[in-house]
Amino acid sequence: MNRTDIIDIIDGTHPTAPRWPAYAHQGLIMLSAVAIAVETEPGLPPLVRHALFAFEIFVLGIFAAEYLLRLWLAKNRWRYATSFWGIVDLVSALPLFFVLSSSWAALRTLRLLRLVRMLKLLHTNRAMLRLQKALEQTRGELAVFAFLAAIIVYIAGVGIYTFEHEAQPEVFSSIPDSLWWAVVSFTTVGYGDSYPITWEGRIFTAAILFVGLGVIAVPTAIITTALINADLREDLEDEIEGDIRRELKKDLGPLTRKPKRRK
Amino acid sequence: MNRTDIIDIIDGTHPTAPRWPAYAHQGLIMLSAVAIAVETEPGLPPLVRHALFAFEIFVLGIFAAEYLLRLWLAKNRWRYATSFWGIVDLVSALPLFFVLSSSWAALRTLRLLRLVRMLKLLHTNRAMLRLQKALEQTRGELAVFAFLAAIIVYIAGVGIYTFEHEAQPEVFSSIPDSLWWAVVSFTTVGYGDSYPITWEGRIFTAAILFVGLGVIAVPTAIITTALINADLREDLEDEIEGDIRRELKKDLGPLTRKPKRRK
Amino acid sequence: MNRTDIIDIIDGTHPTAPRWPAYAHQGLIMLSAVAIAVETEPGLPPLVRHALFAFEIFVLGIFAAEYLLRLWLAKNRWRYATSFWGIVDLVSALPLFFVLSSSWAALRTLRLLRLVRMLKLLHTNRAMLRLQKALEQTRGELAVFAFLAAIIVYIAGVGIYTFEHEAQPEVFSSIPDSLWWAVVSFTTVGYGDSYPITWEGRIFTAAILFVGLGVIAVPTAIITTALINADLREDLEDEIEGDIRRELKKDLGPLTRKPKRRK
């Protein structure tokens, strides 16, 4: 067992070793996330509070130990220390050094950076890779969609301010306030903290919401198309190509040279 | 008519027998579900209450009789009694034995387990089979999506707690409370029981909601792709293959051997 | 100009005649719908109220005249009078005979049946036909989806009643009340008239909403697949087939017999 093996075992990417150390590692990160959430609950009994604090120190200790281990095992220590993952590992262990300081409350959330580590586990996941590939191919379209959506939200905000400011000066007190309404309405969340009451405002809202229905269908369409592109096309081509080739081979004579595969 | 026939008639899967016993059976389960709901309505007249109680006993009696019938008819009684469906049938009839006990109120909802039986009817439905096949193929992708969604919700909850806790200590009193807000907002339900009021919180929410629009488009994309894969590809391939084969057959001479079909 | 021509002109399906009578007809139906809506507005000046009443009588008169005209022009009068459209035409004109009676208020909404007529105009619309074809093909799948959605909503309603009834006896007073919450939450409307406040209820809701995100993606997936099936496949096949045929024709010699087209 060499150095890389140990890292692969921690990461769960080792081909033969048992995966429980990686799962334990991931579980610790998740428990740590739960602990951070529970700690903020007011009215916790002191015992639970102390237990959570102890667990926090323990997790930070593990993280620090892991950082040192990874640094020690790295082929090129400087490269690891300055890599994205190296910095994530360092920063998420850092709060340990501030346990007794007054900035403890603010700094301990740095530990959350550890969540990023969980994404690493997914890097070997086939489904994740396909999703990622599809999303990458659609970056251009999604950016265009975001731009169009931003313009519609801006127009919606300015419009509703024009129509509703006089009737509800408290609710639609300014365009930024109205933009908040526009975001909440366009995404169909609709908290109900602000809504139009004049007829002009309501008709304008109805128009914006119907346009919105079409616009928020666009990312779905984009991602679906990309997934199908990534997924269906290759398979379909390969199979059709294969069928035709097999067919022709039978009838026209042997094709001995494998034709060059398209990228 | 043999033993299996009777079970097939109850299940509605018999090829020739009339289907009304199965429909009556399903109808009883549905009526039972309605009765459970109506019983909880406060201020019902005693007459209705008694009628519903009588109906409840009647349905439980039918369920118990059905269980005994199935047990008696089963080829291997022990195997049926320990099978998934056997346990469902037993548990949903069990409340009959507690009618007069004090735990009646709690136990009668066990009858709801019967709803699971309705799914069995769908097992012969072609549309259901295609949907199920598509959903099974996408389990990996949907799990990845659920994981990503959970991370976004967690980040949203921690973020909004950071931004809003000071301004609304009652509403965003802890991270678990903020996670509730995050779930309600991310799924675009937006009850309106909690929403950000600070500018930092609102801008953060806008960003999360826009990312959310993209993320909740992902399951739609995944399921659509799977349905198309399951549905379109096979047909398309078959037809293209058929056309090409017919074409070639005409021009190049008869292909007598049927080529091996791909899986 | 014969009898059928006049009906075709009214319906806007005549190949050569101007289409303005059909548009005027449709416009009248739409104005009538607007008038019905505006009439209910409280605090209208008496003049407007009288004008709307006069317009209502006028529209009903036109509808009655149209019914008599259609009846007179029909090749087979009995068949028209008992057809779906004949009954729609009759019923939508009927309120005219109750103008002075006390049941006027209740009956005048029968006029709304006229809205169904507007759908007729769409019957010649190519986009509508494709949508309709796609939706018809997916009836089975959509029924299965509706069934699954109903089961989830029922489970959600019973579940939230179990978790929240004690904490909010006023809001979740019975299972039917809880089912209302379930419908509003599952469809992501979220009016905010009822929402869980206990931790059990909130965690249960989060689970239901996440499952819901996947489930409400299903109809989109079904309809998209059907549209692509109806739309893309035929075109794609035709073009690929055409290309291959052209290609082979060039290289292998003339194919004089047109191969039999598949249905």
Next chain:
Amino acid sequence: MNRTDIIDIIDGTHPTAPRWPAYAHQGLIMLSAVAIAVETEPGLPPLVRHALFAFEIFVLGIFAAEYLLRLWLAKNRWRYATSFWGIVDLVSALPLFFVLSSSWAALRTLRLLRLVRMLKLLHTNRAMLRLQKALEQTRGELAVFAFLAAIIVYIAGVGIYTFEHEAQPEVFSSIPDSLWWAVVSFTTVGYGDSYPITWEGRIFTAAILFVGLGVIAVPTAIITTALINADLREDLEDEIEGDIRRELKKDLGPLTRKPKRRK
């Protein structure tokens, strides 16, 4: 460098020149949009208010200068002045002449017309072109969808008025008021300003919302199909065609004449 070059540099469509003038131009439009929003914020310190006013004059000055520059550079000045973009440029600079007049507050929003200019930048964006092409092809379907959605909303509004008017005469005071509820519910926004409380109204709403789930899936299906049509088909055909051609070329001999490409 000739006249057209300068315009191309401003528009960012010049093939070789640096693009920063175009970006600066776009940035100015965006900053102007932000400034318009911030100005409406009540309680701004006078200093900020003055700075924003100065910035507004500055931006309007730039816009006016740009208009004159474009007019001067145009090959056909009259044609530019009467073109869509010419009018947009003129109108967005116009508020400058009313700075000191009392109609200043109303007119300065004309500057927002400048946002339309930003769309021009997207005209060279490949992703935008594909989206636009897909949306154009689906105009017919989207119009049919809008029509269907309008009918459903109308029926929902009239229905809920019938069911809820008596129980909530303040909330569902008229059909137009009920139509507002219908729009907010159908789009799943659900502000919570109005919702049914009677059982008839709730069951009707549940039915409408479930139908709505299917109907709002339609635009997604339409746009997805169009995107796939525009995107996948062409590529797929080209590649399959290419593969077959290459294959045949190898086996059957050189095809020197390029076959005519289909439109």
